[in-house]
Amino acid sequence: MAEPFKNLINPRTVAHAGAHLQRVWPGFECQRFERQAGHGLDALEFKARAMQLADALEATLPSDFATACDLLEASLAPPLPLDAQGEPIALAADRQDEGLAGWVVWSMGEFVARRGVNGDVPRALACLHALTQRFSAEFAIRPLIQQHPGVVLPTLAEWASDPSAHVRRLVSEGSRPRLPWGLRLQALVADPAPTLPLLRVLQDDVSAYVRRSVANHLNDIAKDHPDLVARWVDEHLRGAAPQRTALLRHASRSLIKQGHAPTLAAWGLGLGLQGEAGLSLSTDHAAVGDDIGLHVTLRSTARTTQPLVVDYAVHHVRANGGTSPKVFKGWKLALGPGELRLLEKRHSLRPVTTRTLYPGSHRIDLLVNGQACASAHFELLP
Template identity: 55%
Template sequence: MEPFKNAIDATLVRTIGEHLQRADRRFARRDFEATALAGLDALELKDRVRQVAGALVATLPADVDRACGLMERSLGPPGVGDDLAALRSSAAGLGGWAVWPLTEAVSRLAIDAPERGLTALHAMTQRATAEFAIRPFILRHPAVCWTTLERWLNDPSAHVRRLVSEGSRPRLPWGLRLQPLVQDPSPTLPLLEALQDDPSGYVRRSVANHLNDIAKDHPALLADWLARHLPDASAERTALLKHASRGLIKHGDAQVLSAWGLGQRFRGELALSLAPARAQVGGALQLTLELRSRAAKPQRLAIDYAVHHVKADGRLSPKVFKGWVIDLAPREQRRLERRHSLKAVTTRRYHAGRHVVDLRINGQVLAEAFFDLKL
């Protein structure tokens, strides 16, 4: 798979320069491209975005309104539908990856002119996403932002409505952490309540992820949200709330499990086995679970497992993985199997040693097994 960073390359920089010069013949295109391209290939993704944005700040008009207006005129047609991947630059103007550095430039140029900056981001998010660029405005000008986001709840563009939720997520991956909202998410709750039944699945997925963010710091808030919004929910809202609950379900939160009918202790017998007993990085681990019900009634079971990875200092660090959600009939026996990859990934460094795997049913650890990992 092509690294994301390669999307911000020389061709993209020249495309940005072309459309900015189309929007204003006086734009210093050569200066912009020279500054943006200097050492670009050696940089990672976010540093590439920052460098191109810095080149924009250095060459756009000093007047905030003129600079924002020029960037707005360089944009292509707004996106239609939910698919971000379909947004790209064309002869008509900029879209997709090319817009990310523009949004970053807005967050620098217009940080002290929030109304003008938010207007520009409103246009840009319809051609890409402004979820990263809006976050400095939320921190610096919360009152202006909450008023604006409330107005955007009724925007005809799903991309704008998604920005209301995605841009204000407390712990947005890759984004600036909104620490005031980590501590107190209450300013965003009316926005999420208004958007949880949005007709766009794209918007609803963002609401689910936002609620999952909140649940990391305020699990009781999500439990209360489920108590108020899950009864008589539509299929679409139920799916949203289930996705929002995924973190707390994996970690065995009793209130959230109970809300989904998963709070009862497993009544029966089980056996967990792993193969091979000596595994190697790059291979895979086969998990086999044998269940036998001893209950006279059906049991709804959320079954997850945690791999306790060996750290560099020898300590064990658990990572929970999603397993199965099943309905086990009275006296039923069932065999479940799962292949767990041990391929190297950028987010985890493997260390040799004895690893523990524990099995969790409805949030309770009921079995353990072991395997030795070789590098």
């Protein structure tokens, strides 16, 4: 059985942090820190463990914020190296005596955010600049953005040209409006304009690590401002190099699945299928835990090749008896003039944590360039 994710923060993590903090400050109350950070750790889930470790830092680091930041920075390992694609490489076990890096830095960033949000914001940002090069400060910087945008956003604009890819990624990842696990930046949800100049600078970054964050940031914006992202794609796709094209496609993924017409048009997918489409299923009855086969036929009546994105929407039965659609990725293809294409796929009906499957009649719509072209039904058994 795989090790539970929460065990990435464990008693060894606590002891390691205490040892390095005492190394840089002999007066550090290491035993008190370990006792508080490690209390009842086994019963806590992952985020709760990180927050308890941050509580222990608050209780044991100096009350002077600048001094506390000095100590945190001194306890750090060298910045995490990057591979040839610009992706971070975790600190090797035989190098952990060099200082702190990895998940423990989440708790350190939380401490900086708590103390810094109502204190010395520039000193907090300087510390996060160091911390993010050993893990990520994407969670910690968000309260500072929320409370002090006039200070933080100009700093992020400077960091967009920082020599460190870790720091450049923080510019995009830390300011994402809807970062998973992170504080929602409601002002940027309502109006993402302040971060657009940052994304414009970073979308051609040499590091794939940074570019992927930009794509996810744009995908966040698309949830509330789909037409804005469609215009962004249309503008920046023209003459784009392959790396930028890949970024924009990843940024468009949710809008393409939703059949958002302006986004499809930006990708040359604005026209519906010129021809006929059919959808049949391998069975008309299935049980939870099974899978079901989709058989698709596409016949072109066009005189030119058609670029097509073929997805499908399953209308799941809800607890109240209604239905709600969920779009699943299918195929991307070029359908030649007069061509008949057969496509097959298995769709899993196994339960997942994000969706409960209820019995009843389910409809599957075949979506070609965002338009429903064919449908089929099956009964999900209790």
